[in-house]
Amino acid sequence: MTQPPLRQVVVIGAGLMGTSVALALGRAGVEVYLEDADPAHLRVAVSLGAGGPMPPDAELQPDLVIVGVPPSALGPVIAAALARFPQATVTDLGSVKAAALADATRHAPALLDRYVGSHPMAGSEQSGPLAARAELFDGRPWAVTPHPGSRPEAVEVVESLVAACGAFAVRMTPADHDEAVALVSHLPQVASSVVAGMLTTAAEGHLVLAGQGLRDVTRIAAGDPDLWTQILLANAEPVARLLHEAADNLHQVALTLEKLEPGSPSVEELRASIERGGTGVRRLPGKHGARPEEFASVPVILPDRPGELARLFADVGAAGVNIEDVRIDHSPGAPAGLVQLAVHQDVVPALLEALAQHGWDVHG
Amino acid sequence: MTQPPLRQVVVIGAGLMGTSVALALGRAGVEVYLEDADPAHLRVAVSLGAGGPMPPDAELQPDLVIVGVPPSALGPVIAAALARFPQATVTDLGSVKAAALADATRHAPALLDRYVGSHPMAGSEQSGPLAARAELFDGRPWAVTPHPGSRPEAVEVVESLVAACGAFAVRMTPADHDEAVALVSHLPQVASSVVAGMLTTAAEGHLVLAGQGLRDVTRIAAGDPDLWTQILLANAEPVARLLHEAADNLHQVALTLEKLEPGSPSVEELRASIERGGTGVRRLPGKHGARPEEFASVPVILPDRPGELARLFADVGAAGVNIEDVRIDHSPGAPAGLVQLAVHQDVVPALLEALAQHGWDVHG
Numbered sequence: 001m002t003q004p005p006l007r008q009v010v011v012i013g014a015g016l017m018g019t020s021v022a023l024a025l026g027r028a029g030v031e032v033y034l035e036d037a038d039p040a041h042l043r044v045a046v047s048l049g050a051g052g053p054m055p056p057d058a059e060l061q062p063d064l065v066i067v068g069v070p071p072s073a074l075g076p077v078i079a080a081a082l083a084r085f086p087q088a089t090v091t092d093l094g095s096v097k098a099a100a101l102a103d104a105t106r107h108a109p110a111l112l113d114r115y116v117g118s119h120p121m122a123g124s125e126q127s128g129p130l131a132a133r134a135e136l137f138d139g140r141p142w143a144v145t146p147h148p149g150s151r152p153e154a155v156e157v158v159e160s161l162v163a164a165c166g167a168f169a170v171r172m173t174p175a176d177h178d179e180a181v182a183l184v185s186h187l188p189q190v191a192s193s194v195v196a197g198m199l200t201t202a203a204e205g206h207l208v209l210a211g212q213g214l215r216d217v218t219r220i221a222a223g224d225p226d227l228w229t230q231i232l233l234a235n236a237e238p239v240a241r242l243l244h245e246a247a248d249n250l251h252q253v254a255l256t257l258e259k260l261e262p263g264s265p266s267v268e269e270l271r272a273s274i275e276r277g278g279t280g281v282r283r284l285p286g287k288h289g290a291r292p293e294e295f296a297s298v299p300v301i302l303p304d305r306p307g308e309l310a311r312l313f314a315d316v317g318a319a320g321v322n323i324e325d326v327r328i329d330h331s332p333g334a335p336a337g338l339v340q341l342a343v344h345q346d347v348v349p350a351l352l353e354a355l356a357q358h359g360w361d362v363h364g
Numbered sequence: 365m366t367q368p369p370l371r372q373v374v375v376i377g378a379g380l381m382g383t384s385v386a387l388a389l390g391r392a393g394v395e396v397y398l399e400d401a402d403p404a405h406l407r408v409a410v411s412l413g414a415g416g417p418m419p420p421d422a423e424l425q426p427d428l429v430i431v432g433v434p435p436s437a438l439g440p441v442i443a444a445a446l447a448r449f450p451q452a453t454v455t456d457l458g459s460v461k462a463a464a465l466a467d468a469t470r471h472a473p474a475l476l477d478r479y480v481g482s483h484p485m486a487g488s489e490q491s492g493p494l495a496a497r498a499e500l501f502d503g504r505p506w507a508v509t510p511h512p513g514s515r516p517e518a519v520e521v522v523e524s525l526v527a528a529c530g531a532f533a534v535r536m537t538p539a540d541h542d543e544a545v546a547l548v549s550h551l552p553q554v555a556s557s558v559v560a561g562m563l564t565t566a567a568e569g570h571l572v573l574a575g576q577g578l579r580d581v582t583r584i585a586a587g588d589p590d591l592w593t594q595i596l597l598a599n600a601e602p603v604a605r606l607l608h609e610a611a612d613n614l615h616q617v618a619l620t621l622e623k624l625e626p627g628s629p630s631v632e633e634l635r636a637s638i639e640r641g642g643t644g645v646r647r648l649p650g651k652h653g654a655r656p657e658e659f660a661s662v663p664v665i666l667p668d669r670p671g672e673l674a675r676l677f678a679d680v681g682a683a684g685v686n687i688e689d690v691r692i693d694h695s696p697g698a699p700a701g702l703v704q705l706a707v708h709q710d711v712v713p714a715l716l717e718a719l720a721q722h723g724w725d726v727h728g
Contacts, residue, residue, distance in 0.1 A: 133663070133665065133702075135702065141572050141573055143573060170573065180566075184563075184570065184571065184575070190614065191614070193638050195555050195644075196640075196642070196643075196645045197613065197641045197643070198547065199548075200643050200647065202544075202647070205536070205544070206548065207544075207548065209485050209548050210548040210649065211486070211548070211549065213553065214648070215648060216581070216583050217555060218552070219645070220577040220580065220581065225639040225642065229631060233621070233634065237622075240619075242562065243617055243618035246614050247612070247614035247618065250610050253558070253596075254605075255604075257596060257603060258600065260597055267597065270593050270597065274587075274589040276561035277586075278560070278585060278586050279564050284563070301499050309687055313677045314677075317673065317675070
């Protein structure tokens with residue numbers, strides 16, 4: 001299947017996602033025009049070089065119209081785009097695909113053959129065009145979700161978009177996509193919100209004991225409540241099913257704990273539910289598509305003052321070692337921190353040698 | 365209250381925690397002797413310089429004996445230490461304090477006045493003496509949990525230990541401590557395990573859509589199942605109560621989703637439960653005791669090749685800016701990554717200027 005090159009694209013909705021797509025398309029040499037109901041957003045996006053403001057529709061011949069508006073507005077905006085640009089393929093960037101399709105179907109049943117939903121798996125806790133960047137989609141999965149009536153040429157146009165943005169297309173049905181994001185995105189979001197929400201009634205003196213684990217589990221709970229309400233609402237059925245399942249699992253662990261005596265057979269049940277979590281984590285694909293077990297974490301002690309990270313990374317870079325990830329442990333009031341360098345297993349010996357040569361304090 | 369200086373300390377259990385405490389005490393000039401049921405652990409800890417192997421008990425006059433053994437072994441080992449060293453204060457490093465006290469009480473009711481439990485709030489997903497480091501406790505909270513019969517001098521000895529290790533003491537009752545860690549440590553651990561466990565039955569094609577949020581929520585689910593089984597077992601009652609509450613909250617969100625129609629009043633309930641999570645996250649104390657809102661995140665685009673992080677941190681360090689935290693976003697197969705630099709809000713302008721001067725691509 002050849003992907004037709006995109007020449008001209010209209011982006012409706014200049015928020016974080018729409019503006020980032022526009023920037024990525026501009027980087028790929030595509031002519032981009034922008035529209036947003038909020039003139040301030042439009043001004044910012046245009047000034048960032050994401051594209052030009054819309055000329056009259058009659059002067060346009062877009063191959064593709066990309067709808068990047070909040071979930072609750074998708075249906076009417078997709079339908080209007082299909083009607084306004086009768087030659088164009090229309091896609092959207094919504095987080096839930098069956099609802100977007102149902103909405104579009106309700107508003108423009110006769111024009112749906114040119115509609116193909118899509119969902120780039122990238123984002124930010126920030127929002128708005130100022131947080132946009134062309135690189136947001138580089139190397140990321142991007143779900144493309146045709147419906148049975150989608151024209152094959154329209155699917156190809158959307159896959160051209162994905163390629164032009166540096167992402168890779170994952171073709172799925174809308175229902176399959178929604179099942180997947182219910183599990184990998186919506187369930188962890190609600191679980192994080194629930195755990196974080198239970199901190200609201202904690203004694204202040206108890207929270208002083210909080211560590212990095214709690215911070216990681218609750219980080220995404222800081223996301224935008226309005227956006228998340230719309231997303232969950234649009235994927236209510238699969239999400240509700242998984243939330244009930246997670247709740248049942250939590251109750252089950254609690255019940256097991258309540259009936260436990262050390263040495264009783266149900267200790268093994270408790271252990272199994274914890275071990276099952278480890279098994280699940282190890283199934284997640286890593287960076288560059290590598291399995292997590294191909295990476296190793298090398299902990300290095302770092303004095304907590306300016307310039308030390310620079311010195312560390314200069315020494316690592318000079319050794320030709322590529323760092324896949326970095327984590328700095330929070331140490332309130334500490335004179336030193338711990339930096340975890342994640343590297344490919346194969347380069348661990350070279351890294352350790354380079355660190356030792358330069359006098360770094362390495363552990364593990 | 366003056367804290368008496370520690371002269372001689374015995375550490376029983378040369379795992380990650382015991383060996384780290386021994387290293388920290390050695391750094392502070394304290395004479396440390398080590399004991400472990402596993403000769404290989406003991407050999408590694410001694411070779412790391414964590415202390416000497418035990419001479420005959422009669423040759424020792426320890427101020428303090430520190431018990432760093434798995435939760436299930438605490439009671440007998442604490443009791444034996446109290447009996448073997450009749451002049452010494454005895455503490456332990458267990459994650460659950462009421463159970464440790466009850467165990468110690470059962471095994472050595474007459475000697476308990478010299479026992480004061482404690483719990484350093486630091487650790488690692490790694491285990492064993494090889495992962496130990498003297499800096500593990502620097503700037504961290506360390507719960508000190510006397511019981512009503514603890515001698516005041518014994519409490520002072522344990523607070524000397526905390527200070528010598530670079531941590532700060534948080535004095536609590538054993539029951540209060542266990543309530544606190546049930547919330548800030550054990551609940552998020554089980555929630556993470558449950559979410560991660562649900563990935564075990566996912567279609568492989570669904571997991572390709574996983575992003576950073578899921579990775580953060582499930583990171584701690586990779587912890588040691590045997591250790592976590594013992595910890596949860598030892599704090600069963602408070603943990604079970606919180607797990608039931610979390611489960612009820614999840615069911616409630618699911619039920620709200622099931623009965624929702626866009627525009628119905630229950631949309632507000634859904635939004636409130638998500639917003640409550642954000643409120644909870646903002647209550648967590650930050651690094652150096654600062655509130656999270658005092659920090660800002662500056663996103664920088666980073667080419668994915670050796671040396672770029674070094675160049676970035678060299679430029680940041682040269683500007684005199686101290687980086688509080690770093691996050692590198694995973695971008696499978698990407699030619700560029702996004703680095704989030706967390707810095708104190710006050711230094712953002714200086715940082716942005718320095719980055720711009722050196723041609724870094726900054727967004728936000």
